């Protein structure tokens with residue numbers, strides 16, 4: 047029955063403004079993984095006290111709307127009796143559900159009872175067009191990127207599961223890991239895990255069903271990675287200042303990445319913004335196509351380079367347009383490109399065919415699920431030892 051609190055930091059925190067991308071951090075969905083929760087509280091303090099003093103933070107706050115949820119599982123956090131580095135009661139919520147196995151899954155039918163925390167987050171994701179996010183955990187030190195689950199078509203036969211945006215995800219994970227002096231070493235925890243440069247594909251590490259990161263990317267148009275921030279899930283209080291020192295630069299730099307790529311609005315000939323138009327990059331087709339929001343806006347996270355953007359109003363021919371994302375730093379704004387479509391119709395006469403992606407089962411549309419081999423030895427070992435991280 048505890049509330050899930052979100053604090054929004056921005057120049058206009060109470061509402062979306064056109065051109066200002068929405069970013070979020072969520073921590074403590076496993077109640078016994080406490081470092082992220084404390085780091086986010088500290089981050090809030092740091093952002094609001096640096097505003098107007100530190101030019102970089104001021105710029106960030108001027109150009110970004112930052113949503114921070116320090117605890118997604120407050121009941122689990124309160125349930126921890128004896129803080130432990132490896133396993134405590136509070137991982138699950140009050141009903142004993144692991145919230146990072148509780149979301150719809152695109153690759154397998156995830157028949158679980160959707161928990162109030164999960165339902166609340168799914169509703170929250172519908173209220174904004176979140177562009178970039180991270181999900182903070184503990185028990186290991188690594189930046190892990192989607193997918194966490196997969197099929198043959200995503201590379202599961204090779205013990206990995208990659209998105210069409212893999213270059214961007216690797217870049218995002220490296221952006222975080224490379225600024226954290228312990229994470230980037232890749233082998234700092236005494237559990238024999240070795241992650242080159244402190245980065246891994248989620249599925250390669252170990253597959254999981256119903257995770258929040260894949261859900262964000264597939265259904266909420268939001269790129270999310272999973273950050274494992276401490277070898278010990280619930281370290282002693284005295285360690286907190288060193289966790290802040292090791293993560294501060296990464297936390298700030300990661301938020302700035304919401305300004306990668308290209309953004310803009312799609313209009314008809316009369317200058318009316320067009321919602322629900324599919325805006326995708328060629329050769330980066332998402333399972334659920336990414337669409338403009340109610341202001342006709344799109345945000346596409348892309349690395350510097352040349353791309354073809356494919357804009358489709360269902361029932362009409364696609365409109366293709368080329369963009370070149372420059373090499374130089376974007377300076378708190380993605381490349382801005384508005385697009386005019388050759389329509390005269392009024393806004394509400396544009397057909398909207400099935401605006402939300404079918405929930406379940408998407409995996410039936412994907413090739414051969416059963417042929418996927420999972421990296422099962424590690425999974426077997428972690429189940430045996432009851433050690434789960436993400």
Ligand SMILES: *[C@@H]1O[C@H](CO)[C@@H](O)[C@H](O)[C@H]1NC(C)=O
Nearest residue numbers: 057101102104105106107108
């Ligand atoms: C941030 O926004 C404030 C208020 O709109 C403005 O006065 C200030 O110049 C801006 N600062 C930066 C660094 O963009």
Ligand SMILES: *[C@@H]1O[C@H](CO)[C@@H](O)[C@H](O)[C@H]1NC(C)=O
Nearest residue numbers: 155156157158159160406407
């Ligand atoms: C889902 O789980 C419920 C309860 O365990 C069960 O009754 C139901 O048959 C399951 N549905 C499917 C499609 O597996």
Ligand SMILES: *[C@@H]1O[C@H](CO)[C@@H](O)[C@H](O)[C@H]1NC(C)=O
Nearest residue numbers: 324328329335356357358364
């Ligand atoms: C553009 O997108 C539409 C709808 O998603 C698709 O049918 C079409 O093949 C795409 N065209 C190109 C050239 O990528």
Ligand SMILES: *[C@@H]1O[C@H](CO)[C@@H](O)[C@H](O)[C@H]1NC(C)=O
Nearest residue numbers: 101105374375376377378379
């Ligand atoms: C980025 O923006 C800031 C504030 O608007 C400005 O002072 C700075 O020169 C800009 N940097 C680049 C590389 O454009």
Ligand SMILES: [Zn+2]
Nearest residue numbers: 076183435436
């Ligand atoms: Zn976790």
